[in-house]
Amino acid sequence: MKTIIILGGGVGGIVTANELSSLLGREHKIILIEKNKEHTFAPSYLWLMNGDRKKEHISVPLRSLLRKNVEVINATVDEIVSDEKKVAADGKEFHYDFLVIALGADLAPEKITGLDDSTHTFYTYEGAAKLHDTLKNFPGGKVAVVISSMPYKCPGAPYEGAMLIEDFLTDKGVREQTDIHLFTPEPQPLPVAGPELGNAVTNILDKKRIRFHPKMQLDSVDAKSKQLIFNGNGSFEYNLLVVIPPHQAPEVVRKSDLANNKGWIDVDAASLKTKHENVFAIGDNASVSLPGRWDPDKPMMLPKAGVFADLQAKVVAQNIGKQINGENADKTFGAEGYCMLEAGENLAGFAYGDFFGQPHPQVQLKIVGKKWHIGKILFEKWWLSPVGFKKAFYKKLLQAGSKITGVPIKL
Ligand SMILES: Cc1cc2nc3c(=O)[nH]c(=O)nc-3n(C[C@H](O)[C@H](O)[C@H](O)COP(=O)(O)OP(=O)(O)OC[C@H]3O[C@@H](n4cnc5c(N)ncnc54)[C@H](O)[C@@H]3O)c2cc1C
Incomplete structure (x- = not known):
């Protein structure tokens, strides 16, 4: 009998648990530890923001998404002790044979002076709903959509967000008295996806009259005078600010011995193995360098996206299943x-x-x-x-x- 513990019940955790449950016999234990009872679908935050969805449309009980033989523990993981093959959640210890870490990425607005929880963002469930209320009453003016730092989840989402805001304000009849600006430290939209896609997205932004400002690193925000201060690049006065806040690995990951110097977990790109035996990291908390483009000064990493969390979960689950069944664990992530x-x-x-x-x-x-x-x-x-x-x-x-x-x- 083997025990597989999965940390995090988001995209990667759910897929890993269900895949394992379809591969393994009932004698094995699949335990998923997640702090939230409800699961919200992050791509739909954009539709919550523009009013196409209500909060209750995009949130379901986590339990409903998991197969029966997955045991769900509703607790916050507070320690990962790989040497002793154990984790702690809400102060209770759990021992494993295999561990899959899928704790995602946290938002850290406090990393930029002037940003706090009250700054608008569509990167959270609550934030997207609050922004919708503000947009409904927006009389027109300067809208700044700002990618505050790299890396961030879903390379396309800030661009989608800016276009949906544009659409919403057009329907509301205030587009002509509104300027929409998108600031990013990136040299082009979605640089990680290559130049072709970047050019295509820039063209769409142009057509929608969304002013694109690449290579702009946000330094701080002066909320009183409504000014964005950029690193060596001047300032910008806004009426409505929508920020993609800095991201960081969850605290429990950062303080574990798995964390690299940025807090994320380095994994082997093909197998998602960490430096500890039978410990895997997938999804947003994993750091996967892109082959052939590894320059320590300008690292290019695989984007943090649900589609990759899903693919990685399947690879890891299948390899764990194979290992348990005495087969060659030969699945690789492409x-x-x-x-x-x-x-x-x-x-x-x-x-x-x-x-x-x-x-x-x-x-x-x-x-x-x-x-x-x-x-x-x-x-x-x-x-x-x-x-x-x-x-x-x-x-x-x-x-x-x-x-x-x-x-x-x-x-
Ligand atoms: C607005 C927006 C739009 C997006 N659109 C897309 C899209 O179109 N396509 C796409 O591929 N991706 C999209 N993404 C990105 C996608 O949602 C994430 O990349 C994906 O959810 C990552 O999966 P994950 O399992 O790594 O992390 P998550 O799905 O974030 O799951 C992590 C889980 O761990 C839990 N957790 C964290 N810390 C603890 C702890 N200490 N104890 C217990 N539980 C904990 C969290 O509650 C969470 O449930 C979007 C994201 C946003 C914000």
Whole structure:
């Protein structure tokens, strides 16, 4: 009998647990430890922001998403002691044979002077709902959408957010008295996806009259005078500020001996193994360097995205299953990712490609259209459906759509 403990019940944790449960016999224990009882679907925060969803539409009990033989422990993980093969949660110890760490990334607005929990963001469930209320009453003026630092989750989301804000203010009739600006320390949109995608997104921003300001590193915010101060690049006065706050690994990861000098967990890109035997890290808390582009001064890392958390979870679960069943653990992670990129007006683009491609990632953007927006809605329905008939139904629909459109959606 083996015990597999999964830390975190977000995208990576849920997929790992369900995959393991379908691979292993009942004699093995699959334990998932998660601090929240409810699971919220982060890609839908954008629709919460623009009013297309209400809070209750995008949040479901975590238990409903997990297969029966996954034991869920509702607790906060406070220690990972890999040497002794144990973790502690709410002060209680749990021993494991295999450990999968999928604790995601935390937001740390306090890292930038002038930012705090009251600054608008669509990167949290509460924040997206609050921003919607503000947008409803926004009379027009200067909107600044600011990517405060790297890395951040989902390289496309800030761009989608800016386009949905543009769409919302157009429908509200205040677009003509509004300027929308997007500031980022990146040299182009989604640099990690390569130049082709970056150019495509810049063109869409241009058409929507969203002013794009690359290579702008936010230094601080003066909320009183509504000024953004950039590192060596002057300042900008805003009326409405929407920030993608700095990200950091959860505290329990940062204080563990697995953390690298930035706090994330270094893993082998193919197997997601950490430096400790039978301990794996997947998803946002893992740090995966992109092959062929490793320059310590300008590190290029695999983006933090649900699509990769999902693929990595499957690789790790299958390899743990194989190891337990005495087979060769030979599954490897290939970073073929995709994303439906919301562009407003109920339209979306579809970006896909190989993030491990050389000399740079080969990611393309399919032309923006209605079908990718519908695909994103179906994806949301599939993800939030309870395990069982409804989930299977949406999976079939998505697979059929994927065949018709010829896009590589792997579920
Ligand atoms: C606005 C927005 C839009 C996005 N859109 C997309 C998209 O279109 N496509 C895409 O691929 N990705 C998207 N993402 C990114 C995606 O949501 C994340 O990359 C993905 O959820 C990462 O999965 P994970 O399992 O690593 O972490 P998470 O899903 O964040 O799960 C981590 C879990 O660990 C729990 N946890 C943390 N610390 C503790 C602790 N100490 N004890 C117990 N539990 C703990 C958390 O509560 C959480 O449930 C988006 C993100 C945002 C914010």
